Amino acid sequence: MNRRSVLKGIGAVGLGSSISGLAQAQGRGNSGGRSQGAATEIPISTQFWTYNNSEMSVAELIRESADAGYDAVEPFYIDDEDAVATALEETGLQFSSAHVGIEQLEDDFEETIETYSEFGADALIHAYKGGGTWESEESIIEWAERVNEVADKVAEEGMEYGYHNHDQEFQTIDGRYGLDIFAEHANDNVHLQLDVGWALVGGANPVAVLNEYSDMVGTVHMKDMTEEGDFTEIGEGDVNMKAIANVARGAADVDYLIYEYDGAPEPIESLNTGAEFLERWNGPRDRGNGSSEE
Template sequence: MNRRRVLQGIGAAGVGTTITSTAWQAETTVAAQETNEDIPISTQFYSYRDTGLSVPELIQKAADAGYDAFEPYSVGANTNVNPILRAMDDTGLEMSSAHISISAVEDNTEAMGKTFSQFGTPTLIDPGSGPDDWGNEAAVIDFAERCNAAADMLAEYDLEFGHHNHDAEFAEIGDTTGYDIFAENLDNQVQIQLDVGWALVGGRDPISFTVDHSTNVRSLHMKNMTVDPQEFTEIHEGDVNMRAVATAFRNTGDTDYLVFEHDAPENPLESMQIGADWLEKLNQPWQPGGIGAIEGADTHPAKLYSP
């Protein structure tokens, strides 16, 4: 984990779900950008599952592309860790996090804890399991309590636990969503890794969710998608305003990683490089006139999608 506290208290200060106002921009943008610190960038190795490359080989590719860290999905308690550790040592990359099911953590806590603690302090993130019906409030709360318990189990090994969303989590329950109820019932130490593409497809503005639940949202899956038709795209080609998302995330407080992912790339390694290049552009210091490296980029948080 490589947490950088940039600005505290946006969520606690009472920022609501509508965050596009001039007042919010005026109060936060200048203060948040005074440090101009980069958010470390990582990449989810599921994006490269069809390349035939091993985890150590992908670590080298990620380092060459310019990433600070990586996020595996195929490492477990029985993995030979030595080649991975050598690749990390050779490249200087960190393991930002790893996708591990909550059931694996519950059923084999000691083995998982001992295995992943060898990699530093990566957050173990459930990749998207949960209640069968995210529209059922009781089921959502029960699952949040499971996540709280899993985090307590891993704390003995100085590891944290989190959850990654898809679109089903945003099913409506009254005047809110299942994932909002989930977030409200999490202990502070449980992380949410917000997949911004799936959130948008699910009907939830990723910016407002990030601000509303800033205590728990500590990494973002920077996955871009189109809403209609629902398709995966390169990071700069979908309906998500990635600059606005990154700016809002920078403003909210505890910011661990921006994690690039593309679920269906035509050329996985080319997408890896595109993702790294754009995440570095998104990390450029704020400028009133926009970001020169991104033509037409909006440096202010704004509504992401207008059908």
């Protein structure tokens, strides 16, 4: 299992004022793990929210994911631990990560960690934080400190804890994105899960966001969307998914590329389409223009 090595002292450079291209990102140093600038294949996973309309169990989705060619899976709940354990053992897959709300860890830390560590998860991710959190610097800092506290406890168990963005994190406060403020105040062990589709809808350039936080992003949700906020199949929206894959392989420090299509109308067809796309564009060779331009 590849473990992300996080550089110390991430700077507080705002995305609004500093957009770095692929060439600049490739020139950055890295204290360990994946070499910067190396076109390395990254394991692929899929978020099970994609298949929420399928009425399939978690174990059934694990088997479908293995057949499609995914290396791992990312659930947002567990329905039957024994069935899930059997499916993982029989397919050879494991959890790349899992969406686990911060309240669950605050209320039942030991059992939650034990369950997900047994299934191989390297990272647990809080999927959404609303309630006006992203409307002021003070509330963002308060949220970052809460995540820090849980991330420190999770790190003691050999795992990471982190946060998954939507579009609201790209509201600006005094010329800076809310995500910039969060990143400035997050500890080095906080795992940022970048959802590139929601970043685009928020008004950001997802490739530039990945470049800017290449040492903080541990996993990437490969979700395609239109600028207007409509969900699309991967490769059919307005996100430059090919450039995202190239930057993730060549400049960032990403453990998994995770396919997601919120509420896919044809779930299993989309499951296979996502695997095919990621296998095509996430390989040992540079297959395209890794520019940060969209």
